[in-house]
Amino acid sequence: xxxxxxxxxxxxxxxxxxxxxxxxxxxxxxxxxxxxxxxxxxxxxxxxxxxxxxxxxxxxxxxxxxxxxxxxxxxxxxxxxxxxxxxxxxxxxxxxxxxxxxxxxxxxxxxxxxxxxxxxxxxxxxxxxxxxxxxxxxxxxxxxxxxxxxxxxxxxxxxxxxxxxxxxxxxxxxxxxxxxxxxxxxxxxxxxxxxxxxxxxxxxxxxxxxxxxxxxxxxxxxxxxxxxxxxxxxxxxxxxxxxxxxxxxxxxxxxxxxxxxxxxxxxxxxxxxxxxxxxxxxxxxxxxxxxxxxxxxxxxxxxxxxxxxxxxxxxxxxxxxxxxxxxxxxxxxxxxxxxxxx
Amino acid sequence: xxxxxxxxxxxxxxxxxxxxxxxxxxxxxxxxxxxxxxxxxxxxxxxxxxxxxxxxxxxxxxxxxxxxxxxxxxxxxxxxxxxxxxxxxxxxxxxxxxxxxxxxxxxxxxxxxxxxxxxxxxxxxxxxxxxxxxxxxxxxxxxxxxxxxxxxxxxxxxxxxxxxxxxxxxxxxxxxxxxxxxxxxxxxxxxxxxxxxxxxxxxxxxxxxxxxxxxxxxxxxxxxxxxxxxxxxxxxxxxxxxxxxxxxxxxxxxxxxxxxxxxxxxxxxxxxxxxxxxxxxxxxxxxxxxxxxxxxxxxxxxxxxxxxxxxxxxxxxxxxxxxxxxxxxxxxxxxxxxxxxx
DNA sequence: TGTTAGCACTCGAATGCGATGAGTGCTAAC
DNA sequence: GTTAGCACTCATCGCATTCGAGTGCTAACA
Numbered sequence: 242x243x244x245x246x247x248x249x250x251x252x253x254x255x256x257x258x259x260x261x262x263x264x265x266x267x268x269x270x271x272x273x274x275x276x277x278x279x280x281x282x283x284x285x286x287x288x289x290x291x292x293x294x295x296x297x298x299x300x301x302x303x304x305x306x307x308x309x310x311x312x313x314x315x316x317x318x319x320x321x322x323x324x325x326x327x328x329x330x331x332x333x334x335x336x337x338x339x340x341x342x343x344x345x346x347x348x349x350x351x352x353x354x355x356x357x358x359x360x361x362x363x364x365x366x367x368x369x370x371x372x373x374x375x376x377x378x379x380x381x382x383x384x385x386x387x388x389x390x391x392x393x394x395x396x397x398x399x400x401x402x403x404x405x406x407x408x409x410x411x412x413x414x415x416x417x418x419x420x421x422x423x424x425x426x427x428x429x430x431x432x433x434x435x436x437x438x439x440x441x442x443x444x445x446x447x448x449x450x451x452x453x454x455x456x457x458x459x460x461x462x463x464x465x466x467x468x469x470x471x472x473x474x475x476x477x478x479x480x481x482x483x484x485x486x487x488x489x490x491x492x493x494x495x496x497x498x499x500x501x502x503x504x505x506x507x508x509x510x511x512x513x514x515x516x517x518x519x520x521x522x523x524x525x526x527x528x529x530x531x532x533x534x535x536x537x538x539x540x541x542x543x544x545x546x547x548x549x550x551x552x553x554x555x556x557x558x559x560x561x562x563x564x565x566x567x568x569x570x571x572x573x574x575x576x577x578x579x580x581x582x583x
Numbered sequence: 584x585x586x587x588x589x590x591x592x593x594x595x596x597x598x599x600x601x602x603x604x605x606x607x608x609x610x611x612x613x614x615x616x617x618x619x620x621x622x623x624x625x626x627x628x629x630x631x632x633x634x635x636x637x638x639x640x641x642x643x644x645x646x647x648x649x650x651x652x653x654x655x656x657x658x659x660x661x662x663x664x665x666x667x668x669x670x671x672x673x674x675x676x677x678x679x680x681x682x683x684x685x686x687x688x689x690x691x692x693x694x695x696x697x698x699x700x701x702x703x704x705x706x707x708x709x710x711x712x713x714x715x716x717x718x719x720x721x722x723x724x725x726x727x728x729x730x731x732x733x734x735x736x737x738x739x740x741x742x743x744x745x746x747x748x749x750x751x752x753x754x755x756x757x758x759x760x761x762x763x764x765x766x767x768x769x770x771x772x773x774x775x776x777x778x779x780x781x782x783x784x785x786x787x788x789x790x791x792x793x794x795x796x797x798x799x800x801x802x803x804x805x806x807x808x809x810x811x812x813x814x815x816x817x818x819x820x821x822x823x824x825x826x827x828x829x830x831x832x833x834x835x836x837x838x839x840x841x842x843x844x845x846x847x848x849x850x851x852x853x854x855x856x857x858x859x860x861x862x863x864x865x866x867x868x869x870x871x872x873x874x875x876x877x878x879x880x881x882x883x884x885x886x887x888x889x890x891x892x893x894x895x896x897x898x899x900x901x902x903x904x905x906x907x908x909x910x911x912x913x914x915x916x917x918x919x920x921x922x923x924x925x
Numbered sequence: 926t927g928t929t930a931g932c933a934c935t936c937g938a939a940t941g942c943g944a945t946g947a948g949t950g951c952t953a954a955c
Numbered sequence: 956g957t958t959a960g961c962a963c964t965c966a967t968c969g970c971a972t973t974c975g976a977g978t979g980c981t982a983a984c985a
Contacts, residue, residue, distance in 0.1 A: 926985100927984105927985090928982085928983105928984080928985080929977090929982100929984075929985100930960090930970100930981105930984095931980100931981090931982085931983100932966105932980090933967100933978105933979095933980090933981105934977105934978080934979085934980100935976105935977090935978075936970100936975100936976100936977095936978105936981100937974105937975100937976095938973105938974085938975090938976105939973085939974075939975100940970090940971105940972080940973075940974090941967100941970100941971090941972080941973095941977105942969105942970090943967105943968105943969095943970090944968085944969085944970105945967085945968080945969100946966100946967090947965095947966095947967100947969105948963105948964085948965095949962105949963080949964075949965105950961105950962095950963085950964100950969105951962090951963100951983090952959105952960085952961090952962105953958100953959090953960085953961090953968080954957105954958085954959080954960100955956105955957080955958075
């Protein structure tokens with residue numbers, strides 16, 4: 242016995258129904274609500290087969306059937322193969338982004354909000370992660386007589402600043418001169434190259450030791466932050482809208498995972514650079530998310546930089562809709578950031 | 584009939600017990616667990632009086648009594664009056680803060696984590712809010728040929744940056760010259776003064792219109808952000824550990840309030856500059872937090888700046904402990920930031 | 926050979942009911 | 956003023972019962 246077209250149609254109907262209602266679906270429901278020209282008895286036989294094939298589970302004998310992770314996998318693969326993704330009103334989504342949000346951080350936070358309100362699931366937005374960042378400019382801004390703010394601008398448009406101590410003999414003009422010199426030296430180099438350059442130059446400037454280590458520290462920080470990206474969440478409490486999380490214990494575990502962002506970052510990083518990634522239940526590799534699915538998409542920012550947006554919800558997720566929204570939001574985000582860079 | 588010393592002692596015992604167990608406390612419990620030399624019958628009479636006075640509620644006739652908001656208020660006022668606040672191991676807390684966290688944002692996020700893990704409630708940390716900020720330095724950093732990053736440093740040490748467009752005729756040196764000029768003009772002035780100065784100067788520089796509005800926009804943004812402060816949360820899912828929030832519907836409302844931070848900010852702002860503020864249940868003014876309490880404390884950063892830290896939990900909160908932790912963390916935070924400024 | 930009607934069977938969820946016991950309020954005695 | 960005693964209340968628990976959605980199987984049908 243193998244999977245045939247009819248079995249597949251019935252399975253789809255079951256999944257569609259279960260996604261909508263979250264209650265185990267019986268043979269009669271399928272034969273009535275979905276116009277298969279088949280009686281409940283026939284459906285029953287097919288369902289029995291589908292269960293044997295591992296696509297359906299039965300919570301208990303007198304309940305209907307529930308799709309298994311394997312079933313969702315098949316379902317999603319088919320969606321992706323056919324490109325059957327809900328077309329989203331891109332213009333409508335653009336409206337949500339109308340505000341000028343300047344700081345990268347605001348942008349990703351905002352995107353997470355939009356994404357969660359459009360999908361009603363929990364949204365994740367990770368800031369772009371560059372594979373190769375080059376320094377464009379480095380500048381000191383006087384803060385007090387003995388400290389200055391170092392600002393680094395990179396070609397991915399990411400800026401980062403930090404206060405360091407400088408000698409008390411450095412006035413604004415001296416700082417500017419150093420800024421120019423360092424920019425000239427470092428511009429166009431990657432972060433790790435820049436670190437080496439400073440380290441080798443340090444030999445000649447014992448007096449400026451503290452200042453130089455401040456700069457290398459900052460560069461490391463930029464590298465580090467960039468390596469793992471910043472993560473913004475939206476709609477964390479949305480999960481409580483779903484009956485599968487009406488159990489407080491489960492909800493707590495879920496929320497705890499969201500709070501300790503490490504695992505999420507790990508999860509988001511291990512995806513290939515595919516347009517869409519769908520991880521269903523056990524595929525997430527996190528026991529606490531065993532009955533959740535994670536759908537992610539990438540957006541681009543220039544050639545070397547890409548960020549990730551995603552949605553976490555129950556396995557019976559409205560995949561088609563979510564994929565559509567992710568696609569549209571990702572596109573908007575790419576556009577927005579492109580404009581922003583200019 | 585009025586409140587006398589014995590009634591008060593009994594009320595305290597009831598509150599203590601209820602804070603610990605979360606189950607309505609009966610007369611027998613009090614007469615046995617707490618060494619009042621009184622029988623349950625006497626306690627019963629007193630409890631009846633306390634109920635009449637509005638300090639106790641009775642969920643139903645055959646259950647014990649539960650303290651009312653009014654009772655907690657009395658209890659907390661007494662704690663504060665007597666200074667009966669759990670001494671906290673300040674050294675231990677300092678250990679949590681050992682990492683050098685440079686950006687203000689990291690600091691407040693970190694503080695929220697520490698606070699929530701020490702109290703097991705949900706923690707709020709608001710960044711310092713200055714009543715009067717003066718500009719210390721304003722500088723442009725070239726980003727591309729037509730855009731630059733404006734960095735504003737204020738006397739409260741807060742920096743904010745934003746990208747603005749500049750004419751293509753502005754090279755690094757020209758930008759530096761303008762930076763110097765503007766810094767000279769604006770340094771020492773408050774943000775609103777600075778806005779006016781720029782506006783009046785704009786008349787002579789029609790060509791630089793775009794650039795100048797960019798700057799005033801940024802100043803407004805700093806003002807705005809500063810007026811309401813940044814808010815970090817910690818331990819949002821902690822609330823689910825308490826039986827009063829085992830009802831998913833209530834938990835959802837609570838978490839939704841946390842997510843839409845506006846109401847929280849409002850709440851945190853309306854406190855006087857007192858060492859501690861305790862708002863119990865209805866006193867929060869937010870229906871969704873009707874059975875929560877909010878305890879806040881302030882920390883200082885220089886003379887004009889103060890930030891707020893706080894904890895939200897069920898009304899039966901371990902007030903004494905929370906007040907102790909808030910005091911200690913606030914102190915640590917003040918120290919940390921003082922060092923940071925130097 | 927595939928489909929369907931019919932029917933017995935299963936088992937979770939809902940309902941009803943009495944027992945239990947924690948806790949109260951009241952009264953009367955100390 | 957305090958306390959022992961007692962009747963009373965009412966949420967909770969355990970248990971039996973009913974209800975019904977859904978199944979699997981068999982036999983008849985196209």
